Amino acid sequence: MSEPPVRRARAMRRPGSRWFAGLRVRLAAAFTAVALLAALLASGISYVLLRRVMLQRAQDAVLTDVRAALSQQVPPDLPPDVTPLIGARLEDVLESVPKRKAVAVPVALRGGVNLPPRDRLDVPVTREFARRAVRGVVFQRVVRGGTPYLLVGAHATGYGVSTHEPERETPPMVFVSANLSREAADLRLFTRALAIADALALASAVGFALLATRGVLRPVRHLGAAARALGEGELETRVDVRGRDELADLARTFNRTAEALERTVTELRAMEAASRRFVADVSHELRTPLTSMIAVTDVLAENPAADADGAAVELVASETRRLGLLVEHLIEISRFDAGAAGLVLDDVSVADAVAATLDARGWRAEVAVEGPADLFARLDPRRFDVIVANLAGNALKHGGPPVSLRFGPAGRAGAGGLRVVVADGGPGLPDDLIPVVFDRFVKAEAARSRSEGSGLGLSIAKENALLHGGTLEAANGPDGGAVFTLWLPARDAEEDS
Template sequence: MTWLRRFTGLRVRLAAAFTAVALLSSVLASGISYVLLRRVVLQRAQSAVLTEVRGALRQQIPQQIPPDTEPVLAARLEDALAAPGRKVAAVPVPLRGGVPAVPPGRLDVPVSEEFARRATRGIVFERLVVKNRPSLEGVPYLLVGARASGYTTTADEPERTTPPMVFVSVRLSGEAADLRSFARVLVVADAAALVAALLLALLATRGVLRPVRRLGAAARALGAGELATRVRVRGHDELADLARTYNHSAAALERTVAELRAMEAASRRFVADVSHELRTPLTSMIAMTDVLAEEAAAADDGGAARLVAEETRRLGALVEHLIEISRFDAGAAALVPDDVNLADAVAGTLAARGWADRVAVEGPADLFVRADPRRLDVIVANLAGNALKHGAPPVSVRFGPADAGPGGEPGVRIVVADRGPGIPDDLLPAVFDRFVKAEAARSRSEGSGLGLSIAMENAVLHDGTLEAANGPDGGAVFTLWLPSRRDTEEECDG
């Protein structure tokens, strides 16, 4: 996804927007310039031709026209208006409102009847492009039609003293070439403006995004736990205000986290101190209540004594669990690794607690793992005890080699399963949290709610994992994975 972010990132979008605006502005300015120049060029050519036609009519046609001079006047007008790229046709004016006709081939462009009729009323013009003649395809032309005025004719024979009409076709190839050259210059200028705009956009976005990147890096460092991370504030713009806001927020967060850590450390010390202070009197109380329970049992009146002894032992177990948790919180828990035979370790754990006949064990007899025997015993005991207390038979412990763990390294897997009601769906994500019980709504239950938390802490201490799930046939399934050999010991051995 790095390449996708590279082409859809903020810098690319800002540069694209900046370049698009610059290109649009350049194209718009070029288009307006081209239209204005085209209008000026064509207007200038048109004005020059119209002025020349008017001048030729005034100069070549006298006010009093002698009879039968129309051919001579026509020749004089054609000679006067002849020029390169221009063709002239002087044709007689039909009497009684007729439309003059230009012989085919006299001009480069055809003269329509409507244009000829308008030309009989004065001088007219129009611009057109030849499309039906291959040799002149796409060439612009100016067509001018004019009739002389300000002369007198003979009253009895006006046709003998009427001057001819003039039609002129002017090829605007020079003007068209100039416009094409100007258009090419505009295209080159637009391309140069596009390149310059792109370079300026990249430079501008670099200056804008550099503070944003610094803020992003600082935010990532802050998220990684480096609460002392700050950014340098430069300038007085919005980005500088954002940097100041980040620094103030980071400082406030650092103070809050420091206070929370101090409170958490104080609470952990309090729990540890209280647990240690309770251990000594509880040990004496457990011993005395056991003696009282035995004496009361001998006298056949030991219900209350047994209850006190049981509750005292339960309180002692809770204190032991709290002490163990406090060690994990303080980072004082340490491993004493050894090569452990899993079959012997599991059998010893179950036998020591009298569960050997209640739990089915399945696994190879020669499978070894590098682990702390005492902490492995705590994990298996907590998982098996949890299955016996809250599940239903048959309870099983299966172990064997695991081809690959979470990081791909080899290890061993221990699975403890039962056929009880399983773990409620709402409790499954928090089953390893502290003081979480399946019967949390009751005021009192047998467990302390710390056994699975201690098992998880011990698994993590081994660089292993512990997962909880519900089996397909019902019941809870706890899966412990431990690496075959710890990385730290491999480094030491090497």
């Protein structure tokens, strides 16, 4: 089967491409791009604002000089034939500023316009511009030969003339060209300064980006190494948590996940070991009665008259009953392991249920019962019978008289419930047996290869208690003897619906 195209393309990448696709490079590139964009944006805004200010200032200076010259050199009442004189004076005043040229042009009669000579100004004047200048002050910026200029056209207003010959009393139009090369040079210098500043900002951004990504990616690399160690089976691997940022939260999450994984794997290993031990114990428990039955049947097969008193038949019957009880307990345990065990709840009189359990097994005379006769509890009668029977039977078989069973209402952690205490007068439980007394196939006399019990009774009782949401605990009494305490929480019919 051929390799998919995408996977094959990825496999054909050059070894160095992984470095260029690394998270550090991408973060540094993004950080640098943002810094560069911010620097260019700031530089562009600064350039536009400064250019506007410089040109506006140069323009205002020229316009102010033109208006001042017109107001000062053009009298309110014009005498005849003073246009050449006023024009000369306007030219002298306006050309007193360096890099300015001025020319005065007589106003044409009957709606026409006169243009200044082309060699008198740095930029030519169009008829449209001259026509607009007749009505007041106009200006425009012009670039000629790569040099920027400001062209101003103006005509004085607000003067008085006589009624005899008004055409001889009209002031001239003035055209001024101002060279803006100084401002252009200042802008070029400012542009170079901005370019140098942007380059320095870019270099600084790259340096800061590498430092920042190094600090960010160090915990990520540690997490990656810890994850690899965890994947290789080092379940005790943890990472150091520093700070309160998102990476610290990620480290905490990793540690919690590692702890949960370690706990789960430990439980699974314990369950696996328990399963192996369970299989070995089942094999042993099944082999013991089967061995006895096979031996007896072999004897009877060889000598039918050997069982004249029926002892062999009684042994086979006893071992068969024991084998059946063991199989029944194993089936019950398998239901608990598979999660198939359920409760059939009912309102039960605790006194009647305890009495029925003891009467059915012939233990009524051997167990002293104490508890209120009117106490009712919502529980599964069959499973409650199994719990009481196993506790009482264990006390009678392995403890010593007197055996007592006390029951009554009891609260725990603010919740109501039922408590049943079974105690005996025997020697009590060994200290090393108390923590494991509810484990499967655990017996008080584990060294014996044969015993009357299956070693599953207390385990089944504990599972039934947990199924009710309760607890079953074992301890030794103050005066000796084993004490088993069952607590089942109180239930309402509405909670079960």
